[in-house]
Amino acid sequence: MTIPLSVIWKDEQLAILDQRLLPQTVHYETLETLEQVHEAIFQLKVRGAPAIGIAAAYGLALAARRHHTIDIDLFRHYVKQDAAYLVASRPTAVNLAWAIGRLVSRIDQSRTVEQGKAQLIEEAQLIRDEDEAACRSIGEHALELLAEKEKVMTICNAGSIATAKYGTALAPFHLGKERGREFEVYACETRPLFQGARLTVWELQQAGVDVTLITDSMAAHTIGAKGIEAIIVGADRITANGDTANKIGTLNLALLAHAYGIPFYIAAPVSTFDLSLQTGSSIPIEERAAEEVAAIGTQQIAPAGTKVFNPAFDVTPAKYITAIITERGVIRPNDEQTIEAQLYAVPSKGETI
Numbered sequence: 001m002t003i004p005l006s007v008i009w010k011d012e013q014l015a016i017l018d019q020r021l022l023p024q025t026v027h028y029e030t031l032e033t034l035e036q037v038h039e040a041i042f043q044l045k046v047r048g049a050p051a052i053g054i055a056a057a058y059g060l061a062l063a064a065r066r067h068h069t070i071d072i073d074l075f076r077h078y079v080k081q082d083a084a085y086l087v088a089s090r091p092t093a094v095n096l097a098w099a100i101g102r103l104v105s106r107i108d109q110s111r112t113v114e115q116g117k118a119q120l121i122e123e124a125q126l127i128r129d130e131d132e133a134a135c136r137s138i139g140e141h142a143l144e145l146l147a148e149k150e151k152v153m154t155i156c157n158a159g160s161i162a163t164a165k166y167g168t169a170l171a172p173f174h175l176g177k178e179r180g181r182e183f184e185v186y187a188c189e190t191r192p193l194f195q196g197a198r199l200t201v202w203e204l205q206q207a208g209v210d211v212t213l214i215t216d217s218m219a220a221h222t223i224g225a226k227g228i229e230a231i232i233v234g235a236d237r238i239t240a241n242g243d244t245a246n247k248i249g250t251l252n253l254a255l256l257a258h259a260y261g262i263p264f265y266i267a268a269p270v271s272t273f274d275l276s277l278q279t280g281s282s283i284p285i286e287e288r289a290a291e292e293v294a295a296i297g298t299q300q301i302a303p304a305g306t307k308v309f310n311p312a313f314d315v316t317p318a319k320y321i322t323a324i325i326t327e328r329g330v331i332r333p334n335d336e337q338t339i340e341a342q343l344y345a346v347p348s349k350g351e352t353i
């Protein structure tokens with residue numbers, strides 16, 4: 001797999017793959033300040049629920065190095081201010097707040113500022129490494145579920161560049177390629193920012209996976225005309241009852257899967273579960289600028305001043321979800337066991353929820 005990593009920590013520096021420039025350009029931007037990290041996440045230079053958590057974790061650790069106090073309480077106060085600023089960059093993906101929360105909990109145990117600074121980097125690295133292992137495991141479980149399926153549809157990019165490596169929804173295609181499993185993937189372009197057309201098509205082509213691009217409006221016809229056998233997508237936040245927030249357009253696909261009688265799979269690490277929320281109605285849905293819909297790049301599409309509604313995510317009710325594929329195994333939202341019970345039924349390999 002020749003996919004570049006989305007977040008790189010090397011020689012004490014943080015670099016992110018600027019995904020706005022893909023597929024034309026593979027460019028890394030070094031981020032040095034908290035503001036640069038916040039901007040990179042808000043502008044979707046780095047994007048994808050796990051990837052923004054990883055980038056924010058390294059960003060928080062990097063920013064902490066600029067606090068020169070030796071007072072551990074004051075240091076914790078400064079870091080928690082920085083943490084709140086980063087968490088506010090994008091509200092829907094719980095992985096951002098979850099990753100930042102792990103670092104904040106870590107320094108609450110630190111005895112000195114120097115120890116705290118070292119532990120922040122250590123925790124960020126742990127989060128990154130755990131995510132890579134989780135994504136590979138998700139790929140394994142997804143390959144089992146897709147054993148008899150070849151034609152699969154997806155939306156947005158829940159791929160390697162949206163995570164530490166391998167991806168979530170795209171993980172089975174990457175692992176399948178390593179093992180000679182061939183898939184025929186249909187990628188929805190994913191308006192308005194085209195993560196499907198720009199990122200998923202590019203990523204799967206780089207990996208040598210058969211991928212066909214369709215517009216979002218073609219999904220219903222394509223499922224029938226091409227005999228799509230399953231739909232697999234990523235997630236940004238999954239609540240205690242299994243309701244799932246993901247890229248806008250995901251709910252459309254879930255309703256289509258239900259209508260066509262094909263399985264609808266969510267692929268996500270346990271870090272995407274937010275068991276503090278009972279249902280999807282509590283998930284904050286990010287709304288973004290009108291220009292993203294009214295124009296494509298610098299090309300104005302709608303008349304200037306047109307009213308726009310631009311929610312970046314939607315919520316799929318658990319009843320339309322066949323299974324949630326995690327690194328701990330397959331969770332069935334409509335099972336008589338609760339999601340929490342199913343998640344904890346499998347001994348954890350050290351990852352934390």
Ligand SMILES: CSC[C@H]1O[C@H](OP(=O)(O)O)[C@H](O)[C@@H]1O
Nearest residue numbers: 047048049158162234235246247
């Ligand atoms: C494994 S990525 C999860 C999720 O994040 C993406 O959103 P965005 O491109 O706005 O960061 C998309 O919803 C993916 O499915």
